[in-house]
Amino acid sequence: xxxxxxxxxxxxxxxxxxxxxxxxxxxxxxxxxxxxxxxxxxxxxxxxxxxxxxxxxxxxxxxxxxxxxxxxxxxxxxxxxxxxxxxxxxxxxxxxxxxxxxxxxxxxxxxxxxxxxxxxxxxxxxxxxxxxxxxxxxxxxxxxxxxxxxxxxxxxxxxxxxxxxxxxxxxxxxxxxxxxxxxxxx
Amino acid sequence: xxxxxxxxxxxxxxxxxxxxxxxxxxxxxxxxxxxxxxxxxxxxxxxxxxxxxxxxxxxxxxxxxxxxxxxxxxxxxxxxxxxxxxxxxxxxxxxxxxxxxxxxxxxxxxxxxxxxxxxxxxxxxxxxxxxxxxxxxxxxxxxxxxxxxxxxxxxxxxxxxxxxxxxxxxxxxxxxxxxxxxxxxxxxxxxxxxxxxxxxxxxxxxxxxxxxxxxxxxxxxxxxxxxxx
Numbered sequence: 001x002x003x004x005x006x007x008x009x010x011x012x013x014x015x016x017x018x019x020x021x022x023x024x025x026x027x028x029x030x031x032x033x034x035x036x037x038x039x040x041x042x043x044x045x046x047x048x049x050x051x052x053x054x055x056x057x058x059x060x061x062x063x064x065x066x067x068x069x070x071x072x073x074x075x076x077x078x079x080x081x082x083x084x085x086x087x088x089x090x091x092x093x094x095x096x097x098x099x100x101x102x103x104x105x106x107x108x109x110x111x112x113x114x115x116x117x118x119x120x121x122x123x124x125x126x127x128x129x130x131x132x133x134x135x136x137x138x139x140x141x142x143x144x145x146x147x148x149x150x151x152x153x154x155x156x157x158x159x160x161x162x163x164x165x166x167x168x169x170x171x172x173x174x175x176x177x178x179x180x181x182x183x184x185x186x
Numbered sequence: 187x188x189x190x191x192x193x194x195x196x197x198x199x200x201x202x203x204x205x206x207x208x209x210x211x212x213x214x215x216x217x218x219x220x221x222x223x224x225x226x227x228x229x230x231x232x233x234x235x236x237x238x239x240x241x242x243x244x245x246x247x248x249x250x251x252x253x254x255x256x257x258x259x260x261x262x263x264x265x266x267x268x269x270x271x272x273x274x275x276x277x278x279x280x281x282x283x284x285x286x287x288x289x290x291x292x293x294x295x296x297x298x299x300x301x302x303x304x305x306x307x308x309x310x311x312x313x314x315x316x317x318x319x320x321x322x323x324x325x326x327x328x329x330x331x332x333x334x335x336x337x338x339x340x341x342x343x344x345x346x347x348x349x350x351x352x353x354x355x356x357x358x359x360x361x362x363x364x365x366x367x368x369x370x371x372x373x374x375x376x377x378x379x380x381x382x383x384x385x386x387x388x389x390x391x392x393x394x395x396x397x398x399x400x401x402x403x404x405x406x407x408x409x410x411x412x413x414x415x
């Protein structure tokens with residue numbers, strides 16, 4: 001028998017979970033391997049449950065969940081646990097804890113190259129590109145999720161996009177002609 | 187299409203989960219998911235227990251670290267009194283970093299600046315909008331804004347170091363305790379990985395702050411441990 005959803009908190013949580021769980025799962029899955037994504041997802045909704053009294057209403061609630069997901073993912077990567085410290089140590093030696101999204105999806109070469117460029121960005125820039133392109137958030141929404149001003153978000157996104165182009169051109173300077181660049185070949 | 191737009195379009199195309207609603211996966215409905223969660227009072231107790239664990243850890247290690255720092259600073263003072271103009275010149279890069287961190291945490295801004303070469307460069311400082319500070323005057327202007335220099339009990343703890351030549355790559359956590367608060371209580375933290383310090387002749391010539399230097403931990407802890415939860 002399914003438990004009843006009785007209290008106000010439970011009904012609020014149930015509405016949030018029922019409506020936005022797929023988006024939050026997708027957020028986690030875009031950043032972590034499947035089994036890790038499930039753990040992060042569980043932590044996101046556990047935190048949401050603990051904080052449900054401060055959940056905003058309406059469309060803002062998805063932004064609120066994204067913010068929790070962002071913090072949870074960040075915390076997950078470098079938290080307090082021995083496991084994460086070990087992970088940090090492994091990463092310093094070149095072993096990546098967070099499987100590259102390039103490794104997770106079977107894609108054609110030009111997409112693989114673009115995702116490799118994305119992986120090569122600094123984490124803050126990588127995240128803002130993901131929020132913009134994959135989660136399709138507006139600058140205002142991104143600034144809320146990252147807790148920075150819209151101006152700072154605009155600047156960071158602009159810088160991230162320029163760095164993508166810089167890295168692309170570094171990688172392809174010797175291999176591609178100007179015509180190929182304009183044509184978008186890799 | 188510009189290169190920039192082309193790269194962005196390809197990243198968009200490479201979205202591992204283009205449409206969350208198309209995912210074929212089993213998931214609990216809301217009521218069943220709620221049943222897997224502990225009542226909120228228990229959940230909060232669980233979180234508070236974690237905080238107690240952290241407090242217990244952090245009340246022990248700062249004293250041990252402080253004791254080590256006192257020994258190191260004492261050694262440095264002894265060496266300084268032996269007539270050498272720059273005794274730190276013989277210190278290894280990691281020793282310089284450890285000493286530097288201890289002085290940072292003590293709130294001695296002059297001492298902090300002493301560790302830098304006159305023409306040192308600091309990149310990606312979280313309080314620096316421009317991203318680069320050149321020379322000790324600009325570095326001082328930045329460092330004076332750092333809460334850890336206000337004698338508040340705030341401080342950095344290095345959690346990992348890797349030395350390569352005269353460069354140390356390290357991770358750190360910055361714990362905020364606050365001027366008024368019990369120094370054993372962690373109010374918040376931030377952390378950064380892959381910070382790099384280059385040391386030449388005992389002086390820091392380049393300090394590159396690692397990525398993710400935003401106050402993530404602080405926000406995170408605030409979100410979890412806010413009063414009333």
